[in-house]
Amino acid sequence: MKIEKIARGVWKFTEWSGLSSNVYLVDIDVPTLIDLGAKEFSRTLARGLKEVGYTTADIKKVIFTHLHFDHIGDPSMFKNAEFFASQREIDDLKNDRIGSFFALFGTNPSALLKGIELKPAKSNSRFTIIDTPGHTGGSICIWVREKRLLFTGDTLFSNNILGRTDLPNSAPNEYEDSLKKLARFKYKVLCPGH
Numbered sequence: 331m332k333i334e335k336i337a338r339g340v341w342k343f344t345e346w347s348g349l350s351s352n353v354y355l356v357d358i359d360v361p362t363l364i365d366l367g368a369k370e371f372s373r374t375l376a377r378g379l380k381e382v383g384y385t386t387a388d389i390k391k392v393i394f395t396h397l398h399f400d401h402i403g404d405p406s407m408f409k410n411a412e413f414f415a416s417q418r419e420i421d422d423l424k425n426d427r428i429g430s431f432f433a434l435f436g437t438n439p440s441a442l443l444k445g446i447e448l449k450p451a452k453s454n455s456r457f458t459i460i461d462t463p464g465h466t467g468g469s470i471c472i473w474v475r476e477k478r479l480l481f482t483g484d485t486l487f488s489n490n491i492l493g494r495t496d497l498p499n500s501a502p503n504e505y506e507d508s509l510k511k512l513a514r515f516k517y518k519v520l521c522p523g524h
């Protein structure tokens with residue numbers, strides 16, 4: 331696993347395998363993770379956190395950019411955390427618009443999140459939640475103004491690399507408006523999901 335410090339109190343964890351999303355630790359308020367990668371890499375993630383001085387028990391919040399299996403990891407490892415996603419993403423998961431597709435690959439997000447309480451993600455002074463439907467209907471991006479960091483999940487990888495919008499729970503018709511919304515944020519570092 332590659333660990334990169336991208337700002338004071340902010341680290342990026344990248345698995346060498348592309349099958350797991352990036353994980354970001356943002357400790358500007360309470361220790362917060364943005365996405366958890368894929369479940370099969372959860373032990374490497376725990377080791378990575380330790381390397382920068384945190385245990386899984388230190389994590390107080392996890393914000394999911396969306397609920398694809400390669401982003402939701404193993405939430406049960408984080409005993410003291412609250413979990414957040416957009417309401418639309420939570421509803422789509424309940425209606426199994428996400429799960430049914432990934433179940434085909436034996437990686438059903440509904441099963442991975444069983445017993446985990448998901449709360450609707452809301453903006454606060456530190457984290458601005460931006461609704462950016464497209465890659466999934468309930469995808470969100472997160473803006474951390476004081477560091478000028480934009481966390482984009484699978485919505486945007488760089489200015490010319492766009493996310494997929496052809497998955498069962500994608501919202502292709504709403505994607506262009508989401509990209510326009512993101513263009514307003516003058517970020518210093520783009521923090522994508524892969």
Ligand SMILES: [Zn+2]
Pocket residue numbers: 396398465484
């Ligand atoms: Zn995704």
